[in-house]
Amino acid sequence: MALDFHQLHTPDPEQFSSYIFNDTWRRNTWPLLQPTYTQYLVMVTEIARLTVDLQAVNESTSQSPIGHCAYAIRSKLFEARARIYLNPSWRSEQPDDMEFVLIRRGDSGYSLMLIRRSGPIAYRIQMVKKPVGSSFWVSAEPRTERIILG
Numbered sequence: 001m002a003l004d005f006h007q008l009h010t011p012d013p014e015q016f017s018s019y020i021f022n023d024t025w026r027r028n029t030w031p032l033l034q035p036t037y038t039q040y041l042v043m044v045t046e047i048a049r050l051t052v053d054l055q056a057v058n059e060s061t062s063q064s065p066i067g068h069c070a071y072a073i074r075s076k077l078f079e080a081r082a083r084i085y086l087n088p089s090w091r092s093e094q095p096d097d098m099e100f101v102l103i104r105r106g107d108s109g110y111s112l113m114l115i116r117r118s119g120p121i122a123y124r125i126q127m128v129k130k131p132v133g134s135s136f137w138v139s140a141e142p143r144t145e146r147i148i149l150g
Contacts, residue, residue, distance in 0.1 A: 040149065041148070043146070045144070046137075047099060047102070048075075048141060049097040049099055050073050050097065050098060050112075051074040051098075052073055052084065052091070053072045053080070054071075056070060056071055067087055068085040069086065076139055077139040078135070082112070082136070083128070083129045083130070084114060085126060099115050099117070099122075100128070102137070109130070109133050110136075111128070111131050112128040112131075113125075113126070114126050114127075114128070118150075122147045122149050
C-alpha cells in the first residue's frame with residue numbers, strides 16, 4: 001500500500017508505522033517518492049525525554065543565536081549538565097520534558113538534538129550547545145527507535 005503526502009503527515013503514528021518499513025512498501029513506492037520526499041531522513045537512533053528549565057540561565061549573549069537564551073537541561077538523576085539555546089516565547093509554550101535524539105557518539109561525549117513531532121515526522125528544533133557525558137545520557141533511559149526527520 002502506497003502512502004501519499006497527506007498520509008505521511010497523519011496525526012496517527014500507529015497507522016503509519018505498521019506498514020511504512022515493510023519490503024513491499026519500499027520496493028513498490030520508494031522510487032516514486034524520491035523526487036517529492038528527498039527532505040526526509042530515516043534513521044535508527046536513541047531517543048530520550050529530558051527536562052528543560054523554564055527559566056533561562058542567562059539572557060542573550062554574543063554567542064547565542066539572535067533572540068535566543070540559554071536553558072539548562074536535566075536528566076532524572078543529574079542536575080543541569082547541558083544547555084540549549086531557545087527562543088524564550090517558544091520555550092514558555094512547551095512542556096517541561098522534551099524529546100531529544102542522539103545524533104553522534106564521540107570521544108567528547110554525546111551530541112543531542114531537540115525535536116518536536118508532527119505525526120510520524122520529527123522536526124529539528126535545536127542542537128544542544130555541547131556534547132553531554134555518557135552517564136547523563138544513560139540516566140535519561142534512552143530507547144532505540146526509528147525516526148523520520150523532516
